[in-house]
Structures are given as structure tokens and as C-alpha cells.
Amino acid sequence: MSQQSLLYLSRQDVEEINLPMIKIIDALEAMFFEKGNNKVEMPPKPGIHTEKDSFIHAMPAYIPSLGAAGMKWISGYPSNQAKGLPYITGLLILNDPRTGFPLAVMDATWITAKRTGAATAVAAKKLARVNSSTVGIIACGVQGRSNLEALASVFKIKNVKAYDLYPEVAKSFSRNMEQTLGVEIKIVDHPRKCMVSDIVVTSGPILREPNPVIKSGWLPQGAFASAVDFDSYWQGSALFEVDKIATDDIDQMEYYRKEGYFKETPKAYADLGDILVGRKPGRENDHERTFCINLGIALDDMATAIMIYRAARKRGIGRELPF
Numbered sequence: 001m002s003q004q005s006l007l008y009l010s011r012q013d014v015e016e017i018n019l020p021m022i023k024i025i026d027a028l029e030a031m032f033f034e035k036g037n038n039k040v041e042m043p044p045k046p047g048i049h050t051e052k053d054s055f056i057h058a059m060p061a062y063i064p065s066l067g068a069a070g071m072k073w074i075s076g077y078p079s080n081q082a083k084g085l086p087y088i089t090g091l092l093i094l095n096d097p098r099t100g101f102p103l104a105v106m107d108a109t110w111i112t113a114k115r116t117g118a119a120t121a122v123a124a125k126k127l128a129r130v131n132s133s134t135v136g137i138i139a140c141g142v143q144g145r146s147n148l149e150a151l152a153s154v155f156k157i158k159n160v161k162a163y164d165l166y167p168e169v170a171k172s173f174s175r176n177m178e179q180t181l182g183v184e185i186k187i188v189d190h191p192r193k194c195m196v197s198d199i200v201v202t203s204g205p206i207l208r209e210p211n212p213v214i215k216s217g218w219l220p221q222g223a224f225a226s227a228v229d230f231d232s233y234w235q236g237s238a239l240f241e242v243d244k245i246a247t248d249d250i251d252q253m254e255y256y257r258k259e260g261y262f263k264e265t266p267k268a269y270a271d272l273g274d275i276l277v278g279r280k281p282g283r284e285n286d287h288e289r290t291f292c293i294n295l296g297i298a299l300d301d302m303a304t305a306i307m308i309y310r311a312a313r314k315r316g317i318g319r320e321l322p323f
């Protein structure tokens with residue numbers, strides 16, 4: 001490889017590589033183990049905010065054991081849905097950890113979708129009941145899909161209940177996911193009907209001033225929930241009745257709290273790294289209500305991007321660009 005050039009991977013290139021979900025889950029598990037042993041580097045993400053409830057975040061991270069170093073520059077705009085545009089878009093730069101040279105610039109949309117689902121699966125393996133077979137998906141967009149795909153990779157999922165603010169979105173989710181995963185999906189007309197499940201995922205818009213829907217008493221005993229939309233769907237009283245709330249990064253969560261999020265959310269008892277190395281317990285019995293708020297961390301992205309880069313080099317995918 002010449003150090004006068006870098007590899008450019010478009011969204012289509014990244015999709016063509018088609019990294020299997022289970023490989024992403026395994027890589028994230030390895031990454032969280034390293035994180036639990038303090039063998040990674042990741043500062044809390046800074047961001048700029050050009051529209052209400054929007055963000056553009058800079059997300060650098062280094063995982064020495066995977067040889068993965070770089071930064072993601074990613075935006076989230078809830079108002080994009082009305083414009084027919086994706087909520088999340090962005091780019092990722094991968095650097096050579098030995099020289100600092102940029103190795104690749106790649107689309108980060110696919111990576112963000114898949115690694116977030118994979119992080120839910122990593123959490124669920126430790127916090128959900130091992131025989132979990134039913135899932136409720138509240139908000140059936142990109143994250144609704146990737147979270148269900150990841151959960152179906154590690155649990156024998158039989159039945160899914162799906163709710164979206166827009167019934168046509170739920171219908172397209174149902175058609176697509178039934179076909180790809182071979183699970184039975186029932187569209188419901190109220191989010192509460194998703195809650196009679198072993199695992200619940202909320203994946204709606206992240207709002208700084210949320211008007212949360214899920215009340216105390218809705219999450220059944222023994223269930224596990226993953227909120228990829230922060231506390232936007234969950235009332236404080238519902239979160240306070242959960243036995244264990246984990247996160248992917250406690251420092252990042254406390255940073256967001258100072259920024260005005262998580263006003264009524266209890267402190268996390270552990271991050272996934274603590275649980276993976278055994279410093280903190282995961283689920284301890286079948287009755288606990290467990291919860292994970294994965295904020296989405298740059299370590300997820302780097303663990304995934306390095307595999308994509310190596311696969312692209314091997315298969316000759318992408319375009320060489322001069323510096």
C-alpha cells in the first residue's frame with residue numbers, strides 16, 4: 001500500500017462487503033473486553049448542533065488489540081424523515097496506528113446501523129434471559145431493523161411485535177424482516193402492546209426535551225430493554241423500577257447528563273466493559289428487569305471499520321485516492 005494514497009469506500013462499497021452481523025457482534029464483544037481492561041482510548045464525543053434535536057458528532061477511538069484507530073464524523077437529523085432523507089449519515093476515517101497516516105475514508109451509515117444493533121446484542125447476551133424468544137420493537141426505522149437482526153443472531157426469536165408512529169413504516173418493516181429473518185411479526189397500534197415481550201427495543205428520535213410514553217408497570221418482570229434513543233421513550237418512573245441499568249460508556253452518559261439529557265434517569269450500575277470482564281454482574285435471576293442505554297461509542301465503529309477495510313483490501317473493493 002502506498003502512503004501517498006488512501007482507500008475510499010462509498011456506501012455501496014461498504015454494503016457490498018456485507019460483513020455478517022455475527023462477526024460485528026463478536027468484534028464488539030472483544031472490544032468491550034478490552035475496554036473493561038482499560039486497554040482502549042476514547043474521549044467523550046464533542047458535537048455541534050445546527051438544528052433542533054440534531055447533532056454532528058466527532059468520534060475518535062483507538063483499539064490497540066484490533067489495530068484500529070480513527071474517527072467518525074456523524075450526523076443525526078430527526079427532521080430528515082419528512083424530507084425523505086436518512087436520519088443518520090456520516091464518514092469515517094481510519095488511520096494507521098503506527099504512522100498516523102489515513103488508510104481509508106468510508107461511508108459510516110451502514111456501519112452505524114449495524115454496530116448499534118450489534119451493541120444491543122452484546123448487552124442482551126449478558127442481561128436478557130437466555131431463553132428470550134419474543135421481541136418488541138418500538139420505532140421501525142433503520143435501528144429497529146438492525147437491532148432485530150442482531151437479536152435474532154444470538155437468540156431464537158419466534159415472535160415480534162412492532163409499533164411505529166407511521167403504520168406504513170411498520171408494514172414495510174414487517175414485510176422486510178419477516179422475509180429476511182423468518183420470524184413472525186405482528187404490527188400493533190400502541191407501544192404498550194410491544195411491551196409484553198422478553199426483549200424490548202426503543203429506537204425513535206432522540207429528543208432533548210422528550211415527552212416519554214413508557215410508564216412504570218409496563219416493562220414486565222424478567223424482561224430486558226435496550227434504548228438506543230436515550231431516555232426519549234421512557235418516563236423516569238419506568239426507569240426507576242428497573243433493577244439494573246447498564247450503558248456502553250458511563251463517562252459519556254454523565255457527559256450527556258450535563259448537556260441536559262437523562263434528567264430523570266438513574267445512574268448506570270455498570271458499563272458493558274465492566275460486565276464482560278466480570279467486574280460487575282450481568283443478569284442474576286429470571287425476575288430482574290434489566291436495561292441498557294447504549295449511547296453509541298466510537299469504539300463500536302472502529303471495531304467494525306477495521307474489518308471492512310481489511311475485507312475491502314482483500315477483495316479489491318473501493319477506489320484509491322491520492323492525498
Ligand SMILES: NC(=O)c1ccc[n+]([C@@H]2O[C@H](COP(=O)([O-])OP(=O)(O)OC[C@H]3O[C@@H](n4cnc5c(N)ncnc54)[C@H](O)[C@@H]3O)[C@@H](O)[C@H]2O)c1
Nearest residue numbers: 087116139140141142143164165204205206228294295296
Ligand atoms: N445509540 C446509538 O448508538 C444510536 C446509533 C444510531 C442511531 N441512534 C438513534 O436511533 C434513533 C433511530 O435512528 P434511525 O437511523 O433508525 O432513524 P429512522 O429515521 O430510520 O427511524 C426512526 C423511526 O422512528 C419512527 N418514529 C418517530 N417518532 C416516533 C414515535 N413517537 N413513536 C414511534 N416511532 C416513531 C419513525 O417513523 C421512524 O421509522 C435515532 O434517535 C438515532 O439518533 C442511536
